[in-house]
Amino acid sequence: MHYRIKDTFEESVLEYDRFENIDTNNDLIKIGMYAYHLARWVRYFPLSQIYLVDGGVFKTDPVKELKNLERFLQLPRYFKKEHFFLHPKTNLYCSAFPIKRCLDKRQKGLRHPDVSDKIVKRLRDFYRAYDNQLSMMFNRTFTWMDEDV
Structure with a gap:
């Protein structure tokens, strides 16, 4: 795993040269793409066993x-x-x-950093497709998917 932790949370999760993009090459972001990771597991184990x-x-x-x-x-x-x-x-x-x-x-x-509402929204928007896929895979909605969290 390659976590790139920089001076601020925002610098850590956004691309260096284009701050409008989420840095999908940073494992801080990749680790939360649960559906992506589970897709590999279901090649070997049926969803009914997970x-x-x-x-x-x-x-x-x-x-x-x-x-x-x-x-x-x-x-x-x-x-x-x-x-x-x-x-x-x-x-x-x-x-x-x-x-x-x-x-x-x-x-x-660990202590959680203060994160602006703008960055939280961008991260929620980024993860939404993965979360929707996870919900469909397991036929359930997880608490972190709640917009009010």
Whole structure:
């Protein structure tokens, strides 16, 4: 992977010489083209064997997403609401079973940059075709596809 991280987020995701274009050669952009990547996987595995966890659902209701995964894998029901608790300081779900455990804030991803609404719109416009293709492949809409996010 070749991530080109520059001084600003905008410089990192836009082409150097033509700032009106998304830099599709930068893996920061390519990694989000999920339908493109999954098209290669479905040459070897049928879609019926692939489940995509929706991180937005998992973040707000981990039990719901885990139950969906259990159903997909045809596993006996295991996960319950009491297996998780909402941490009052981080507002993130933590494991309550078999022991209470939370990710340290430092383990929970990188700090997100401030991004202008204009760049967010351009990125949404760029990814829309890939997201539509992904929705059609899996017959579902994922939370990050919501314009209000």
